[in-house]
Structures are given as C-alpha cells and as structure tokens.
Amino acid sequence: DVKVTQSSRYLVKRTGEKVFLECVQDMDHENMFWYRQDPGLGLRLIYFSYDVKMKEKGDIPEGYSVSREKKERFSLILESASTNQTSMYLCASRGAGASYEQYFGPGTRLTVT
Amino acid sequence: GQQLNQSPQSMFIQEGEDVSMNCTSSSIFNTWLWYKQDPGEGPVLLIALYKAGELTSNGRLTAQFGITRKDSFLNISASIPSDVGIYFCAGLPPFGGSQGNLIFGKGTKLSVKP
Numbered sequence: 617d618v619k620v621t622q623s624s625r626y627l628v629k630r631t632g633e634k635v636f637l638e639c640v641q642d643m644d645h646e647n648m649f650w651y652r653q654d655p656g657l658g659l660r661l662i663y664f665s666y667d668v669k670m671k672e673k674g675d676i677p678e679g680y681s682v683s684r685e686k687k688e689r690f691s692l693i694l695e696s697a698s699t700n701q702t703s704m705y706l707c708a709s710r711g712a713g714a715s716y717e718q719y720f721g722p723g724t725r726l727t728v729t
Numbered sequence: 730g731q732q733l734n735q736s737p738q739s740m741f742i743q744e745g746e747d748v749s750m751n752c753t754s755s756s757i758f759n760t761w762l763w764y765k766q767d768p769g770e771g772p773v774l775l776i777a778l779y780k781a782g783e784l785t786s787n788g789r790l791t792a793q794f795g796i797t798r799k800d801s802f803l804n805i806s807a808s809i810p811s812d813v814g815i816y817f818c819a820g821l822p823p824f825g826g827s828q829g830n831l832i833f834g835k836g837t838k839l840s841v842k843p
Contacts, residue, residue, distance in 0.1 A: 720771035
C-alpha cells in the first residue's frame with residue numbers, strides 16, 4: 617500500500633512566521649504535489665515536482681515555495697504566513713508511467729492567526 | 730482551462746438508499762478517478778477508469794467512464810452511515826495535461842441519516 621505521511625495534522629502559526637509543511641512517501645514515486653483545499657473551491661494545486669530538485673508552479677503558487685532534496689520528501693514553505701493561507705494542505709504522490717493515480721496524505725490543517 | 734462540473738453539490742439520504750453522482754465537462758478526458766474524503770482526512774482513491782465505456786465496481790460502488798469521454802458516474806448501492814464524506818471526481822486531460830496532472834471536481838458531500 618502507498619503511504620503518504622505529513623508532518624503535522626494541525627498547526628497554528630502567527631502572521632509573518634515562516635512555516636514548513638513536510639510530506640514523505642514510501643513508494644519511490646517520482647511525482648509529488650501540494651494542494652490546498654478550501655470550502656467551495658475544491659482542491660487547488662500549489663506546486664508539484666516530477667523529480668528530485670525539480671519543481672513546477674501549479675495554479676496558485678503565490679506566497680509559497682517548495683523544496684525537494686530527496687525523492688521521498690517534498691516540503692511546502694510559507695515564507696511569511698498570512699491569514700488568507702489558513703487552509704487544509706494536502707500532499708499527494710504519483711508514480712511514473714501510465715497510471716495517473718495520485719495518493720494523498722492525511723492533510724495538515726493550518727491556522728494562521 | 731478545463732473544468733469538471735460535479736453534481737449534486739450535496740446529498741442527504743436515508744440509510745439503505747442508492748446514491749448517484751456525476752462529473753461532466755465540455756472537454757474530453759483520458760482517465761477518470763473517484764476519491765472519497767472522510768471528515769478531517771485526505772482523499773482516498775476508490776476507483777480508476779481508463780477506457781471510454783468502462784464500468785468498474787469496488788464493493789457497493791460502481792463507476793462508469795462515459796462513452797463520450799466527457800463524463801463519469803459513481804453509484805453507491807444500499808448506503809450505510811460510513812459512506813458519509815465528500816466524493817471527488819478527477820480527470821486527466823488528453824496529452825497528459827500539464828505533466829499529467831489531474832483536474833478535480835469540487836466534490837459531492839454525502840450525508841446519511843440512519
């Protein structure tokens with residue numbers, strides 16, 4: 617079974633803080649993704665990575681950056697957290713090849729006060 | 730960009746009833762996936778569909794890849810309380826879209842009354 621883990625289930629941070637969200641997958645997947653999920657807006661892609669040290673902007677990259685130094689780990693960084701970044705953050709991974717199935721972690725609910 | 734319209738947005742049904750939901754688009758898709766998200770958790774893959782017309786079951790769940798490639802349907806038979814959650818469809822545009830990334834519907838929230 618694919619296992620995607622996220623470092624925190626719940627996080628509370630103050631405006632202006634630098635925030636790190638970590639994601640680890642154990643299936644040797646090439647592709648990893650960060651989404652945010654907000655009521656009424658569904659899942660929106662922030663960044664994705666298709667290889668170590670590679671990253672691509674998704675639909676809403678502003679205010680975020682990412683790091684992928686190892687294949688199994690994909691980090692999302694909020695350089696200076698703002699209240700409008702309060703959200704549920706979901707990490708996902710996908711293998712290479714013809715299957716486009718993405719496997720999700722349990723999510724991190726981030727609150728910025 | 731391409732969009733998926735998922736309906737209904739929410740459903741409130743009696744335990745034991747059958748459930749139907751669907752995703753439609755004005756564009757064609759090469760792959761359809763259905764996910765379920767329990768409250769406070771990440772989405773879990775239920776069913777993957779790869780060919781137009783394909784009908785696939787997973788227990789009480791049945792999903793179909795529409796013959797036009799522009800829609801997909803998910804049915805749940807004899808619903809039970811643990812079916813509660815949000816059901817998402819996701820589609821892969823032709824030519825793999827952007828790096829093979831999926832497009833997600835906004836979800837159908839299912840509530841079941843015992």
